[in-house]
């Protein structure tokens with residue numbers, strides 16, 4: 001079996017899926033992410049409670065890669081701690097930007113590993129990472145005051 005073909009199928013299927021493309025009830029954060037180089041736009045909606053991502057969804061338009069990446073990311077982060085979701089994001093960035101290919105680490109990304117080959121297509125990198133960058137702004141990375149982090153977006157060093 002050709003792995004590249006499987007990856008392409010995962011991306012195509014998820015780009016057409018409407019499973020995670022909906023409005024969320026009572027979101028705690030709605031963050032817009034834009035990739036002007038391709039015309040991708042997503043609006044990520046997160047409902048976070050006690051540091052856990054209870055539910056997530058997105059709306060938007062864009063290329064298959066950007067839309068599939070958002071949908072797959074949501075499958076992966078739902079029900080997880082915000083910190084855990086951000087940690088998975090770091091693995092995703094390492095895979096795409098630095099060519100991380102350690103299989104035991106990449107296993108954690110589940111279907112998101114389908115974007116592995118994007119690391120060889122510089123023009124599409126921004127499409128693949130858009131959702132994950134938007135997530136960074138949407139969830140609180142600090143345990144203590146999620147509300148402040150959601151409304152303020154002030155990066156504390």
Ligand SMILES: [Zn+2]
Pocket residue numbers: 035038039040062063064065066126127
């Ligand atoms: Zn794109």
